[in-house]
Amino acid sequence: MRRAELLERYRALPMPTTTDESWRFTDLKGFDPDAFVQNGHAPGPGPRTMLEIDVAGLATVDGGGLEIERAPEGIRFELLDESHPQLGELVAADEKFAAQNAAQWEHGLLVHVPKGVVLEQPLYVRVANPPDGEALFWRLLVVAEPGSRFSLIEDLSAPDPELAGYSNAVVELFVGQDARVEYVSLQNLARETWHFASHRARVGRDAELDWVAGGFGSKKGKIRIENDLAGQGATSRVTGAYFADGDQHLDYDTLQEHQAPNTTSDFAFKGALRDEATAVWRGMIRVEPDAQKTNAYQENRNLLLSPKAHADSIPGLEIQANDVRCTHGATVSQVDREQLFYAMARGLTQSDAERLILRGFFQDVLDRIELEPVREALGEALEARIPQG
Amino acid sequence: MALLELNDLRVSLEDGTEIVKGVDLDVSPGEIHALMGPNGSGKSSLAYALMGHPAYEITGGEALFDGQDVSEMGADKRAQAGLFLAFQYPHAIPGVTVTSFLRSAINAIRKARAGGEDDPVPIPEFRKELLEAMEHLKIPRELAQRYLNDGFSGGEKKRVEILQMAMLKPRIAVLDETDSGLDIDALRIVANGVRELVGPETGALVITHYQRILNHIKPDFVHVFVDGRIVEEGGPELAHKLEEEGYEAFLPEGAEA
Numbered sequence: 001m002r003r004a005e006l007l008e009r010y011r012a013l014p015m016p017t018t019t020d021e022s023w024r025f026t027d028l029k030g031f032d033p034d035a036f037v038q039n040g041h042a043p044g045p046g047p048r049t050m051l052e053i054d055v056a057g058l059a060t061v062d063g064g065g066l067e068i069e070r071a072p073e074g075i076r077f078e079l080l081d082e083s084h085p086q087l088g089e090l091v092a093a094d095e096k097f098a099a100q101n102a103a104q105w106e107h108g109l110l111v112h113v114p115k116g117v118v119l120e121q122p123l124y125v126r127v128a129n130p131p132d133g134e135a136l137f138w139r140l141l142v143v144a145e146p147g148s149r150f151s152l153i154e155d156l157s158a159p160d161p162e163l164a165g166y167s168n169a170v171v172e173l174f175v176g177q178d179a180r181v182e183y184v185s186l187q188n189l190a191r192e193t194w195h196f197a198s199h200r201a202r203v204g205r206d207a208e209l210d211w212v213a214g215g216f217g218s219k220k221g222k223i224r225i226e227n228d229l230a231g232q233g234a235t236s237r238v239t240g241a242y243f244a245d246g247d248q249h250l251d252y253d254t255l256q257e258h259q260a261p262n263t264t265s266d267f268a269f270k271g272a273l274r275d276e277a278t279a280v281w282r283g284m285i286r287v288e289p290d291a292q293k294t295n296a297y298q299e300n301r302n303l304l305l306s307p308k309a310h311a312d313s314i315p316g317l318e319i320q321a322n323d324v325r326c327t328h329g330a331t332v333s334q335v336d337r338e339q340l341f342y343a344m345a346r347g348l349t350q351s352d353a354e355r356l357i358l359r360g361f362f363q364d365v366l367d368r369i370e371l372e373p374v375r376e377a378l379g380e381a382l383e384a385r386i387p388q389g
Numbered sequence: 390m391a392l393l394e395l396n397d398l399r400v401s402l403e404d405g406t407e408i409v410k411g412v413d414l415d416v417s418p419g420e421i422h423a424l425m426g427p428n429g430s431g432k433s434s435l436a437y438a439l440m441g442h443p444a445y446e447i448t449g450g451e452a453l454f455d456g457q458d459v460s461e462m463g464a465d466k467r468a469q470a471g472l473f474l475a476f477q478y479p480h481a482i483p484g485v486t487v488t489s490f491l492r493s494a495i496n497a498i499r500k501a502r503a504g505g506e507d508d509p510v511p512i513p514e515f516r517k518e519l520l521e522a523m524e525h526l527k528i529p530r531e532l533a534q535r536y537l538n539d540g541f542s543g544g545e546k547k548r549v550e551i552l553q554m555a556m557l558k559p560r561i562a563v564l565d566e567t568d569s570g571l572d573i574d575a576l577r578i579v580a581n582g583v584r585e586l587v588g589p590e591t592g593a594l595v596i597t598h599y600q601r602i603l604n605h606i607k608p609d610f611v612h613v614f615v616d617g618r619i620v621e622e623g624g625p626e627l628a629h630k631l632e633e634e635g636y637e638a639f640l641p642e643g644a645e646a
Contacts (some may be wrong), residue, residue, distance in 0.1 A: 339482055342482070345473075
């Protein structure tokens with residue numbers, strides 16, 4: 001589809017409102033996606049990295065464009081061409097923000113790892129927060145050919161936590177037969193920046209996708225994380241950890257779509273909320289008629305650190321096959337006063353005690369993360385959100 | 390002046406119910422005191438109030454630790470000053486190992502004592518001391534890597550309380566019904582742990598319903614606690630008398646022990 005048509009489609013789609021079921025808890029009042037200068041030509045401030053890690057490939061994206069700082073040999077790690085045949089195959093322009101991205105993205109990255117290629121070190125792309133009043137449409141396309149193995153880290157970060165921009169991301173991941181891909185998406189945008197993202201992966205036969213989503217920044221928006229278990233024996237594991245405070249609002253919308261038999265999906269999200277922050281997590285496991293022997297799991301647990309923090313957790317199942325195993329769990333709990341007292345009675349200050357309980361709460365999801373620098377950075381980022389008492 | 394000094398101490402619950410109704414008690418290093426009383430007499434409330442649990446408010450009299458009024462100190466400050474409570478029902482902290490919890494606690498206390506400067510315990514020193522203490526208390530090594538009190542048996546929890554006491558080396562340890570739910574071997578180990586801690590630097594207040602732990606600990610002083618008050622005081626012989634005769638003689642008329 002041509003850009004003009006996509007733009008028309010974007011314009012024709014109404015702004016979501018809280019009367020739409022999937023937007024019930026995310027009110028976009030006061031947000032006008034057309035009020036931001038799109039792809040402003042002034043380069044945005046360089047992103048501050050959350051990770052210290054040795055990488056095989058490094059790219060940086062900001063309002064001025066995409067810069068490939070280092071690319072490993074034997075793979076394609078390059079500017080994404082808008083005529084790429086697989087573009088839009090997984091994330092269609094049938095939703096307001098995905099449509100806007102499709103119509104307006106300029107700087108995208110293609111990661112294409114050929115058959116059987118194994119990268120020891122991760123690929124790393126840093127995406128800058130758009131400057132005040134500007135929008136950044138970020139587009140990532142990942143093709144993992146059969147038998148390839150690699151890790152890719154996407155790090156959206158802000159040098160200034162007060163930037164009021166608009167970030168819109170679309171990520172498509174094709175994981176070929178027997179491939180093993182680790183995808184880490186860290187969202188550490190400015191707390192006055194709106195952020196909308198649609199990520200969708202298609203996991204092929206006997207392939208494995210291991211996905212980590214860290215959510216710390218942004219003002220409000222929605223992040224969609226969708227996986228198609230498309231080939232027999234495919235596995236996807238998604239681990240989410242998020243923290244919001246002040247008046248931040250995080251919204252995760254996840255889909256585990258089992259299309260082929262003997263597929264496994266395992267989604268575990270944990271979040272902590274402080275002050276008046278809110279979060280909504282919506283999970284859907286869909287099992288198609290052919291997807292017998294599906295094993296699907298989804299979990300969302302929230303820890304509230306302040307009386308005014310609030311979380312909504314909405315698990316869902318749509319099962320059309322009869323020989324499946326699907327389990328889900330959702331909880332929202334307050335920090336336990338007795339736990340806090342117990343730790344303080346051993347000499348820990350209240351903020352140290354909270355930090356310890358918080359770290360304990362997240363420990364099992366952190367333990368799922370294979371890349372040690374990512375695991376440590378996430379643990380530290382979570383603890384850093386409890387103010388020093 | 391005693392290290393822990395209670396003068397006409399009164400404690401109320403959040404709903405205003407008075408539960409400790411004027412207690413005078415002095416505990417000094419080198420001394421073991423037993424506070425014995427029937428269920429519901431307010432013994433545990435006294436322990437919680439001393440440690441600073443937010444649900445128990447000191448409403449009258451005073452509790453002084455090293456001359457300082459504890460009501461002006463949070464639970465963390467009291468612990469840092471050297472007060473310790475072995476909980477009757479220790480809380481679980483999932484995701485935090487016994488080792489990591491203990492190291493955090495020791496470092497918090499060291500930091501407070503170093504005037505707010507970080508002064509972390511060297512890890513080899515900490516490990517050595519922890520392993521020795523665990524062996525001494527017959528706590529299996531694997532427990533150190535398990536999450537604190539998460540899925541522990543009653544006996545494991547109580548031993549880990551004593552382990553924490555041994556590692557934190559308090560100046561006054563309050564033990565709230567540490568004997569309940571322990572078999573005789575565990576009781577002996579726990580009692581030894583208390584006895585070994587008490588010395589020139591440390592005193593203990595052992596709160597219990599039963600006399601049996603006192604066979605192993607040998608208190609210097611026994612206080613009988615009924616309905617929020619100390620109603621009788623004496624030496625170790627008082628504990629034996631209670632064991633034989635029960636609390637009936639001390640109860641208000643018509644009440645049951």
